[in-house]
Amino acid sequence: MFKALVVEKDEDGKTHAAVQELDESRLPEGDVTVAVEYSTLNYKDGLCVGPGGGLVRNYPHVPGIDFAGVVEESADDRYKPGDRVVLTGWRVGEVHWGGYAQKARVKADWLVPLPDGLTTRAAMAVGTAGFTAMLSVMALEDHGLKPGQGPVLVTGAAGGVGSVATAILAKLGHEVAAVTGRPETADYLNGLGATEIVPREEFAEVTRKPLESERWSGCVDAVAGVMLGRVLKQMKYGTSVAAVGLAGGAVIEGALITPFILRGVNLLGIDSVMRPYEDRVRAWGRIATDLPMETLEAMIQPATLGDLPGLGADILKGKVKGRVVVDVNA
CATH class of the missing domain: 3.90.180.10 (Medium-chain alcohol dehydrogenases, catalytic domain)
Incomplete structure (x- = not known):
């Protein structure tokens, strides 16, 4: 039984x-x-x-x-x-x-x-959310993201994917701008390594502008909806957004083709459910080395x-x- x-x-x-x-x-x-x-x-x-x-x-x-x-x-x-x-x-x-x-x-x-060095408890502190976060970071790296290029945006930062993505990016030496609609989580996000707290309201309005000022060197987005439409227009030239969720809706509202054809922005879809075995082994290996366990706790x-x-x-x-x-x- x-x-x-x-x-x-x-x-x-x-x-x-x-x-x-x-x-x-x-x-x-x-x-x-x-x-x-x-x-x-x-x-x-x-x-x-x-x-x-x-x-x-x-x-x-x-x-x-x-x-x-x-x-x-x-x-x-x-x-x-x-x-x-x-x-x-x-x-x-x-x-x-x-x-x-x-x-x-x-x-x-x-x-x-x-992997060696990860307990079963730590593995579930990571879980699907953290595994997805690592896949997102790896995808951004595969498309050229390196420390020192400017702030990396993490939306839904206080959630599961966002929390682990923030900790990993900070450990790797990136500036992390964490988006949250919960001001009370600011200290928590700073403790994970975020260097900037961005209120969700900054991305709440749909705009028809083709582009906005270049701000972000990369992004892990768990929200989509209006927020992703705004983020795409603020990406620096040749940078990428890893799309992992749709908490804000399945439609990218206010999105235009201009960020893709005028700034060469990449939108990278991240699937963790059917991921091939080799990718899983690589991601869990990176988790064991690049996610600070004290931050995970x-x-x-x-x-x-x-x-x-x-x-x-x-x-x-x-x-x-x-x-x-x-x-x-x-």
């Missing part, structure tokens, strides 16, 4: 989440059984713990789009009992039972060996399985700061 957060749907279409004891025979098919130690909380998790957001296909369901733990059983030669592993993406926690449980069974192809909000229904509702309302680390055995 093992504990899991199970989401069920009643005859009226309403969902209810509660911690239950399950028999191991109920685990889905897979090559590797993992004794989960920690999971975390992302925006998608909030949807899956609650109404589903169209992500969950079948109920009852165990959410949790990422987890870290120790291999318990394996039918794949790449993993053996005792190996420490991490999983993000592959629609685990959406269409496949996820990490909000003491056990998980998944395909071996979905796992990544945990400052982001952590501890939680248990029983806390998740409330936290899932909070993250959908933008009330969660930093990284929630879920001890599934607590």
Whole structure:
């Protein structure tokens, strides 16, 4: 038997989440059984713990789009009992039972060996949000970003992706301008390494200007909407924006073609769900070396399985700061 957060749907279409004891025979098919130690909380998790957001296909369901733990059983030669592993993406926690449980069974192809120097707890302080942040930084670097070129903008900076992106960029020697709509998070963001706090209101107005003054040498954007439309017009010549989210809407409002053809700006789409294995290994290796662990600790909000229904509702309302680390055995 093992504990899991199970989401069920009643005859009226309403969902209810509660911690239950399950028999191991109920685990889905897979090559590797993992004794989960920690999971975390992302925006998608909030949807899956609650109404589903169209992500969950079948109920009852165990959410949790990422987890870290120790291999318990394996039918794949790449993993053996005792190996420490991490999983993000592959629609685990959406269409496949996820990490909000003491056990998980998944395909071996979905796992990544945990790099030396990273504990399972630290890996989930990073989680999908931090993994996505590192992919974003790597993409900006691959397109020419180097320290000393000017401030790098991070939107939604107090959220999961933004927090880790801010810490990584600061550790690498960049000036970081952190955008937030929550003034009370300024000290938190400065502690992560931000050198400038930019009020969200500066990007709130749609403008039809083809271009604005050049300000940013790079950007990690988790917001899209009106904000991304404004940011694109403020990018320096030949720089790039890594687009990772759409908290502000799926449409880039007020956007024109001019930043792309007159300043050579690049808009880089960052997907973390279906990322190839080689990219995952590279990103987790960089996380182990380029994310300051003492800064990571400052982001952590501890939680248990029983806390998740409330936290899932909070993250959908933008009330969660930093990284929630879920001890599934607590």
